[in-house]
Amino acid sequence: MITKRRLRLGSGLILFVFVLTHLTNHALGLISLEAMEAGQHYFLLAWRNPVGTTLFLGALLVHMMFALHSVYTRRRLKMSIGEALQLILGFAAPVLLVSHILGTRAAMQSFGTTDTYTYVLMAIWVDNPMSGIRQTAATLVVWVHACIGIYYWLRLKPWFARSLPWLYGLALLVPVLGLLGFAAAGRTVGRILADDPGIRLDIQIDTNAPTAEQIEFLHLLEAQILLGLAALLLLTLFARGIRLHLERRRGIVRIRYPEGRNISVPPGTTILEASQLNDIPHASVCGGRGRCSTCRVRVNGPLDNLPPPDESELKVLHRVGAAPDVRLACQTRPTEDISVTPLLPPNAGPRDGFAKSAAMQGQEQEIAILFADIRGFTSFSEQKLPYDVVFVLNRYFRSMGEAIEQAGGRVDKFIGDGIMALFGVDANAADGATSALLAAQGMSAQLDELNRLLEADLPSPLRIGIGIHVGPAIVGEMGYGPAISVTAIGDTVNTAARLEAKTKDFGAQLIVSEQLAALGQLETAGLRSEEIEVRGRREPMSIYVFDDAKELDGRFGDSRKKRETQPASA
């Protein structure tokens, strides 16, 4: 199936080949005017036949439509210099080219003019140098526009960096030789006319040059086409304004970023546009064209709040071996509130896009792991209808999941009524330890709120046990098919699970290992400390026991203070 991306690229490539062959034909002027005319024979053979004409005009139309469409769909007109240059040159090209197309192709088809190089050079190099300058500018504009497009396309290829000197050389050489050839042939025609002014009439008769009235008609047509193009652009901008206005009226979507940043945007905005509109640094090597994958984000929360990825997005995600909860920020338009974590640093380069992250490939890494479990949930589920059990569990998972994500962690899995969460996978163990402690504190607060809300539905308030430990674990994408996700295995994971189980023995809500408390810079003076035997470990383990995880409040060191000074946007 031809995707929009392929259609845009294909139309651009057809136009590029057209300009390349045109400039190459110009370059033959460096040999002689005759060589140029002979080259034109083959150029016209390729492009002035039903197939060539359809390809050229079709590509021109499609490319222009895409340009207008990109103006229509843009949320903001602020863009990188390269993107702005490409867009401006793209709109300037037809404006500058209209008179050339009318003077050659349209004149040929309407009045039977044979637009040989000699005729064209006499008209624009000798008789109307201003028109010659305009058409030279048009050639350069089209060429630079095409080169920028090709650069955005090729720079993601692994061989691009190696080939850069050659490509730059070619990008420079082709227009320089083309323009030099054009100038050389122009001078030749000028000389011929100066030596024998009578030859002008011969050229006009031989080429069936348009009469003064016909030229007048072409000028009129040019003015009308330019007016039409301007109207089309204004109409697009007007439609864009209406669309943005309607979207704003339809409400807003909230997107939550790590470190607690929350932003609001109209539905229909891509996640990348949302980041850019709110000055959140976000990698986007291909400028949002859905090719580089550097903008990809992990969606922390219900994926149902997102339209499913289309074929091209799936292809890119597949190439990077992305987990099911990963999406391209530039292609994803949330329709409801979501929470996301950009996976690549804002300064990611083209090579980073298709390199799988270390976490995806699997590596040993020091992270913090949290286990939580509801106390006595089995007897609760035996007394209640399945519907009530599912309802309460989902409310519980949502509250706990939010507390974990707000603290910067990621829910690894829900196991029965238990939760496993990872902290520090995209950062470091110290940050992970602090995040895990903050998550435990948040979970405790969320549980109080949940118990208050569900008071009428619960025979007794829900109670939980939380265990947190930090240490080396094997982290990587594991699973099969849609059940693939980043998870962790190893002794640290088992220990965290056992600390959670120990909360029952101590009648406590939270147990954290001594290592975690130290790494998370927890102020431990006055805390209940114990030594326990943990199955699978030879040495006894020192732990801190909290009846209530909210007791953590006020016990965080510098790392928490640093977080609290992070800027947040509304």
Ligand code: FES
């Ligand atoms: S910005 Fe390149 S894929 Fe999204």
